[in-house]
Amino acid sequence: MVTGAQTTTDESDSSETITASVVGGTGFTGGELLRLLAGHPTFEIQQATSRSAAGKSVGSKHPPLRGSGLRFTDPGDLESVDVLFTATPHGVSMEQIDAFFDVADTVVDLSADFRLDTEAQYDEWYDGHTAPEYLERAEYALPEINRDNLAGADLIAGGGCNATATILGLYPLFEHDILDGGEQLVVDVKVGSSEGGAGGGEASSHPERSGIVRPYAPTGHRHEAEIEQFLGTSVAFTCHAVDMIRGASATAHVFPSGPVSKGDLWAAYRGCYEDEPFVRLAAGGSGVYRYPEPKAVAGTNYADVGFELDPSNKRIVVFSAIDNMMKGSAGQAVHAANIALGLEETAGLEFAGLHPVGAP
Amino acid sequence: MTQCVECGADLSLHDDLEAGEIVDCTTCGAELEVIDTEPPVLERAPELEEDWGE
Numbered sequence: 001m002v003t004g005a006q007t008t009t010d011e012s013d014s015s016e017t018i019t020a021s022v023v024g025g026t027g028f029t030g031g032e033l034l035r036l037l038a039g040h041p042t043f044e045i046q047q048a049t050s051r052s053a054a055g056k057s058v059g060s061k062h063p064p065l066r067g068s069g070l071r072f073t074d075p076g077d078l079e080s081v082d083v084l085f086t087a088t089p090h091g092v093s094m095e096q097i098d099a100f101f102d103v104a105d106t107v108v109d110l111s112a113d114f115r116l117d118t119e120a121q122y123d124e125w126y127d128g129h130t131a132p133e134y135l136e137r138a139e140y141a142l143p144e145i146n147r148d149n150l151a152g153a154d155l156i157a158g159g160g161c162n163a164t165a166t167i168l169g170l171y172p173l174f175e176h177d178i179l180d181g182g183e184q185l186v187v188d189v190k191v192g193s194s195e196g197g198a199g200g201g202e203a204s205s206h207p208e209r210s211g212i213v214r215p216y217a218p219t220g221h222r223h224e225a226e227i228e229q230f231l232g233t234s235v236a237f238t239c240h241a242v243d244m245i246r247g248a249s250a251t252a253h254v255f256p257s258g259p260v261s262k263g264d265l266w267a268a269y270r271g272c273y274e275d276e277p278f279v280r281l282a283a284g285g286s287g288v289y290r291y292p293e294p295k296a297v298a299g300t301n302y303a304d305v306g307f308e309l310d311p312s313n314k315r316i317v318v319f320s321a322i323d324n325m326m327k328g329s330a331g332q333a334v335h336a337a338n339i340a341l342g343l344e345e346t347a348g349l350e351f352a353g354l355h356p357v358g359a360p
Numbered sequence: 361m362t363q364c365v366e367c368g369a370d371l372s373l374h375d376d377l378e379a380g381e382i383v384d385c386t387t388c389g390a391e392l393e394v395i396d397t398e399p400p401v402l403e404r405a406p407e408l409e410e411d412w413g414e
Contacts, residue, residue: 266367266388274369274387281367285389286405 002038002045002068018341020083021047023100025072027198029110030087031062032330038068040334040348043083049075078103083337086110087330089197094131097155106154106340108333114138114157115226125225141336143345144276144303145171145230150339158336161328162189162239163226165250168279168303169320174231176268178260178316181233186253189237192244192294192360195324214241246360247294248328252318260316262309273305277346278327278335282306282319292321298360299323301331301349323360362400366390373400 001017020037024030025048037043048058050072059066078084084104086093093100094113101107116122119132129135139153140146142164150156159167166187173179190213196204203209218238228234235252266283273279282292283306289296292304306319322328331349338345362371369387377383381394382405391405 262366263368270367270369270387281388283367283388285366286384286391287389290389 001040001043002065002070016042017044018042018082018343019044019046020085020337021045021049021078021081021104022085022087023049023075023078024087024089024092025058026050026053026061027087028194029325029329031065032325033085033087033110033333034058034062034070035064036330036334036348037085038065042343042347043334043337045070046081047073047077047079049073049078051075080104082106083108083341085333085337090126094129094134097131097134106156106337108141108156108158108337108340109138110158110329110333112160112222114155115140115159117229121225121229125222139336139340140226140230141332142167142230143332143335143339144168144273144279147339150336151342153336153340156333156336156340158329158333160223160226161195161248161322161324162191162221162237162250163223163230164328164332165189165248165303165320165322165324166223166227166235166237166252167230168322169250169252169305169307169318170227170231170235170254172268172272173254173256173316173318174233175272176264178256178264178268179233179254180257181231183233183255183257185233185235187227187235187237188251189239190242190244190247190249190251190294191239192247192324193241194245195241195248209241209243211243212241213243215239216241244294244360246298246323246325248322248324249292249294250318250320252320254316254318255314256316260309265307265309265316269305269307278331278349279303279305284308292319294321294323294360295357296353296355297321297323297327298353298357299326300351300353301326301335302353303327362402364388364390365392365402365404371402 020043053072054074058070083106087110093109122129138155138157141158291306364385367388392402393405395401
């Protein structure tokens, strides 16, 4: 909800409100956070910070929030708040994490700064870490694989969008012992332009990006680190930038060492996801949208996951589609915060999408 | 309880089921044809195949 007025948490009140601020509010994921928090029954937006847009209306950057009355404030004027969502570029949160906890009880970071377990991983995959003492404290935000540890967590690390799509697609195969980690896994992810952020750049300009199917990070993508951390095995991972705005669509080619039936696959995927509020199975059902695709989840917190068996090649092909800014970022963050704070898991995230709709 | 022949999930079928009727599974989305009603027997309903690019 949006009031613009500072309030405090009153846990004895059934109409409890929890104040929340967004650091880095002008970016795409910052805007999605604000959109979700504005519609949330419990969170109340206190501040949205922006160095470049301080004083301007939030609606001027994020049209869905026109008329909200919110204005960006300078990061230096950050006030005490219950929950701080940080949507800053990689490296900022690890530098400012002490200051964040000075003003907030709970920090939900959407960057890569607290996703990995160890300083050594940051040395290998990023540019090191300046606050490694927080890594053990941080909990990965993806509830489908870390729900139990999120309850009561005060530092939540949002997952990477491509990693989220990949992990959700492959996780049931490991959880149900269809794969044991010794197999070759090949993953290709098609991503939309919003993954590059609001800052733009030459490669993101419309004439250069329109119509593309452009390989980027063909090897060594940083999200491999998260995938390996949570699946326990390495993956051969490549991304393509394609001509859509929202969406990450992962296709994984898997070659199990033993025989696998369609029933085995359904048992694995149903076992993991049948009761999950934000994972839907789409594996060759009926209609036009038989397998996951980003268009069917655009704007929502859903992950659509599906698979098909290829007996002649002894292959399983797995599909997973998310909205990179929702299930892959802001939606995942709000979902995790709901769990951490003991709120209804689905609160503020019920939007089911639009159909028909144009390119996501 | 009847199970989906595609994914194995429990299906909730209405009382006045008729042979030849098409029902769908809310778990996997498969369309299923009712072959018999007492007890219910279901088979995967044929789908129109896409031939884009062929």
